[in-house]
Amino acid sequence: MIAAVNAGIALLLLGLAIWTIAARDTFAAIVGFVAYGLLLALAWVALRGVDVALTEAAIGGGLTGVLLIRAAAKLRATEAASNAERPALPTRLAAAIMAGGVTAALALVVLRTAGPAPTLAPEVAANIGATGVANPITAVLLAFRAMDTLLEAIVLLFALIGVWSLAPDHLWGGRPGARYRADPDGILAYLARLLPPLGIIVGFYIFWIGADLPGGKFQGATILAAMWLLAMMAGLADAPPVSRRWLRAALVAGPAAFIAVGAAGVGIAGAFLGYPEGLAKALIIVIEVALLPSLVLTLGLIMAGAPERTAA
Amino acid sequence: MTDAPTLYGLCAAALIGLGVYGFIVNPQPLRKLLAFNVVGSGVFVLFGAIAHRGGALGWGGDPVPQALLITGIVVAFAATALAVALLLRLADEADSVTLADAAPAKPDVTARDR
Numbered sequence: 001m002i003a004a005v006n007a008g009i010a011l012l013l014l015g016l017a018i019w020t021i022a023a024r025d026t027f028a029a030i031v032g033f034v035a036y037g038l039l040l041a042l043a044w045v046a047l048r049g050v051d052v053a054l055t056e057a058a059i060g061g062g063l064t065g066v067l068l069i070r071a072a073a074k075l076r077a078t079e080a081a082s083n084a085e086r087p088a089l090p091t092r093l094a095a096a097i098m099a100g101g102v103t104a105a106l107a108l109v110v111l112r113t114a115g116p117a118p119t120l121a122p123e124v125a126a127n128i129g130a131t132g133v134a135n136p137i138t139a140v141l142l143a144f145r146a147m148d149t150l151l152e153a154i155v156l157l158f159a160l161i162g163v164w165s166l167a168p169d170h171l172w173g174g175r176p177g178a179r180y181r182a183d184p185d186g187i188l189a190y191l192a193r194l195l196p197p198l199g200i201i202v203g204f205y206i207f208w209i210g211a212d213l214p215g216g217k218f219q220g221a222t223i224l225a226a227m228w229l230l231a232m233m234a235g236l237a238d239a240p241p242v243s244r245r246w247l248r249a250a251l252v253a254g255p256a257a258f259i260a261v262g263a264a265g266v267g268i269a270g271a272f273l274g275y276p277e278g279l280a281k282a283l284i285i286v287i288e289v290a291l292l293p294s295l296v297l298t299l300g301l302i303m304a305g306a307p308e309r310t311a312a
Numbered sequence: 313m314t315d316a317p318t319l320y321g322l323c324a325a326a327l328i329g330l331g332v333y334g335f336i337v338n339p340q341p342l343r344k345l346l347a348f349n350v351v352g353s354g355v356f357v358l359f360g361a362i363a364h365r366g367g368a369l370g371w372g373g374d375p376v377p378q379a380l381l382i383t384g385i386v387v388a389f390a391a392t393a394l395a396v397a398l399l400l401r402l403a404d405e406a407d408s409v410t411l412a413d414a415a416p417a418k419p420d421v422t423a424r425d426r
Contacts, residue, residue: 002316003316010322010323020334021333021334026340029346040353047357049360051382052378052382059385060353060385060388064349068346071396078407082410083340084339085410086339092337100329107322107326109325110318110324110362117363137378137379140375140376140379141379144376152383155387156386162397163393163397166398218382218386305397
């Protein structure tokens with residue numbers, strides 16, 4: 001039974017991937033990609049990675065999908081001209097042969113690797129007690145490999161700086177994206193009033209439960225940012241001008257707190273991001289709570305895009 | 313019948329191949345970005361499927377690769393967002409997003425920037 005479900009998911013994934021690659025219309029291809037992302041989340045559940053499934057559904061399918069759909073709408077005028085540059089048959093054939101080779105090589109690797117993969121799970125199991133959290137993935141993200149998570153938050157911040165720096169000179173410091181106008185009695189405005197209270201509860205729940213069960217700050221922050229985006233798209237909220245000092249302080253606060261805890265670890269526990277005995281859980285909560293607002297703002301503003309209007 | 317990790321491993325291999333093909337063949341930059349994301353998700357699944365055979369210890373999956381995957385998905389999103397922003401700015405400046413060698417001459421940027 002489970003095997004049949006897995007085979008069905010795998011086949012649907014392949015079908016949607018083919019659709020995403022081959023569909024003539026870019027908009028249709030991206031809708032296929034969003035469905036693909038959600039189905040991929042199911043595949044992650046089948047692979048026993050519920051935390052990964054949540055991240056894939058929220059960020060891989062949801063946020064990336066919205067980002068690409070909006071870009072497709074803006075680039076619609078250029079679509080026909082680009083399509084005229086489709087490579088000739090010999091090129092396509094060569095590409096197909098090469099892609100087939102890549103697939104064949106990887107399939108061989110999958111079929112030929114035998115025995116259990118090398119694993120650090122026993123080390124995690126032996127040391128998770130010291131962190132005070134019960135979700136092993138949160139323990140890895142915020143204790144054993146906290147450096148990865150710190151750098152991940154900084155990568156997001158760099159991406160935001162990169163997006164902002166693409167603003168034309170005269171709009172630098174202005175408000176990101178276009179001002180959305182929606183019918184105040186329409187379904188979008190209705191949903192933008194109805195969903196955020198629920199979404200905010202769900203977002204905080206997923207954030208808080210991450211200590212013990214699948215969930216965590218990135219998944220929770222994505223849901224909170226999505227609620228903000230919904231309000232922005234319905235015209236009920238507006239993105240702040242990127243030159244605001246409070247905004248910049250709030251964006252940097254999370255990673256800065258993370259670095260401060262890490263630096264304190266050098267003195268107290270003898271290593272950067274080392275936690276003293278018994279204080280690990282408290283410090284993890286400090287980092288998580290400090291990171292959450294920064295992540296919500298960073299994700300929301302990355303989605304909003306480069307400044308397109310003056311600050312006034 | 314194969315077990316789930318092998319099945320998804322093979323599926324991931326096919327996804328990566330499909331993405332590579334789309335990335336080369338499709339002339340639209342946005343479609344290349346889409347294909348690149350298919351490659352990326354295929355790599356993630358392949359990694360997850362191979363790691364799945366690692367120690368379970370009652371958790372189901374190995375938490376270390378899963379934590380790396382979560383980081384990977386977030387970083388992939390950041391890179392995609394930056395690429396989309398670059399693409400939109402290019403369309404703004406040049407009124408076309410062609411990647412062909414003989415790209416049309418760009419209009420005077422400073423004049424447009426008022």
